[in-house]
Amino acid sequence: MQVMERTAYHGRTQSREFFVSATAPEHAIIESFQPPTRLLAGLGPANVDPRVLEAMRKPLISHLDPVFWERLLVMAEMIGTVYGRTDGASFCRSQSGMEASTVNLVAPGATVVAASAGFLATVSLTCCAVAAKTWSS
DSSP: OEEEEEEEEETTEEEEEEEEEOOOOTTOOOOOOOOOOOOOOSSSOOOOOHHHHHHHTSOOOOTTSHHHHHHHHHHHHHHHHHTTOOSSOOOOOOSOSHHHHHHHHSOTTOOOOOOOOSHHHHHHHHHHHHHHHHHHO
16 A cells, blocks of 8 residues: 555645555455445435346447447437437437437427526537527528
């Protein structure tokens, strides 16, 4: 075990932080951690549905795998069902979600109320502005 020091920056202030670094020896046996089952009802983290945990135990596939593209079509159809789209215009994409949800859930000409109270609110306003320009052009 080793005590280490680093300089940390919090906004415009600088401070020294001390932390402990520990590496298990190669011959050490690390037991599996089994946390107790609890209802997590705070701001986060949250309980995960057992079906999600089971899905996460399965092997990963690449976006280059043909199986991925087959599954993508199934997921697009499922998303279309959720949003009531039967025209095939629904698709899956990997993005933060904020921008995608603004463009996909707000109809052209709709009124959007977005209070600017920080960075994420500003991003939300920018998304609305970009969507409005997209719809008008």
